[in-house]
Amino acid sequence: MPMPLTSPTGWCRALIFDFNGVLADDETPHFRCFQQALAEQGFRLTAEEYYGTYLGMDERTCTAALIREREGRDDPLLLARITQRKAELFHASSQAHRPALFPGVIDLVKAAKATCRLAIASGGRREQIAYALSGTPIEQDFAVIVSADECAVGKPDPAIYALTLKLLNGREPRPPLIRAEECLVLEDSQAGILSAKQAGMHVIALATTYPAPLLSEAHAVLPGLEGVTLQQLMSMTVRSSR
Template sequence: MPIRALIFDFDGLMVDTETPALHSWQEIYAEYGVTLSVHDWAVTLGANAGFDAHAHLVALVRERDPLLAEQLIAERDLILARRQARKDALSADQPLLPGVAELLAEAHTAGLPCAVASSSSRRWVEGWLRRLDVYHAFTTIVTADDVAATKPAPDLFLTAATRLGVPPNACLVLEDSPNGILAARAAGCPVVAVPGAVSRQIPLPPADLILPSLAQTSLAELRARFG
């Protein structure tokens, strides 16, 4: 079926917030002499659950220093707040990733509606879209606040398709994460994988097309490929 809408992931696809998310935790782990690997972290990509970084930190520290591990448990809220502040600081100056603005402009010119489907909160996603002056480019924005289950469940993409008034198999999904690709597949959407700085370090499920960057394609090329 010809492509009648585009559905964009947000984190890692439009803006590289995934690197600050990982690095902010890695810095805290390093303070306690342990390491957070990208492979342990990978389950979180595209999802908002599935891995408790603080609990993992406690488990690693407990192997070396049980008393310190108990201290970390007592200081959980403080550590989480400190990590969030560091993530926000590392994210603050991140720009739109290459090709995003151009693809949105091409879609606007062609009259092709666009949506965002993100496992992050509405406050996080809309704040970024407004800051980067692309909020107006989207017909609808679907976030974790709108569905019962986030990626890899299909709910976000199915909700976006319903709001767009377009069948899922006519909505082309642009994704960077394993959970996002699985969710798009489950929703029956064709999916283009655009691995980000973090997700390119891990295996990805099969996608209909893999691109190194959205700057390496155009709307015309995508419509020709999937039309």
């Protein structure tokens, strides 16, 4: 259950975005590169399996599960090899076809920055995030970016959101500490939703990657961010808490 809110307006002090599938429209090339990196090590993964059997896992967690199923044990070196290869493949892909930002992202980020702190908490590589943001109007608008390079524990573990909040509270100027229940997270996956909720945060899901019925653990679900305001997002979480 979402935490009770003390005020119907103005409660959000930190707006935290997942990156892939929330800010950047790049989930399809991510999955194709992931498939190829796995295939090069003898693993087969279909879209149906990834979005079905392994629903709720990010790429690292899914890879670790595949390795355990085949090898009967964890293999950190193989996990690192697949993860690195996938990053290389996606880097080449994004150089050829730069990921676009979703409609509505720029307007929401620019408006929200005036009233709350902004952050990114993503299981993607920092290099990939920086490249996708470079040259865009929102490149400098995030106070904190936490990627897989800073947090090795993947979603649905809450570690990445806990670290993001810690770093936000460490930034100058330092107003009263932001509490977890004053954070609003935008996610596109079951793993991300569970991660944010376990960190004690409110979460709204975007049905950009998975169909809305699979995102029902979120406090609200939207098709996307086009035309959406921070006030509307806050109101949705207020309604869900009643």
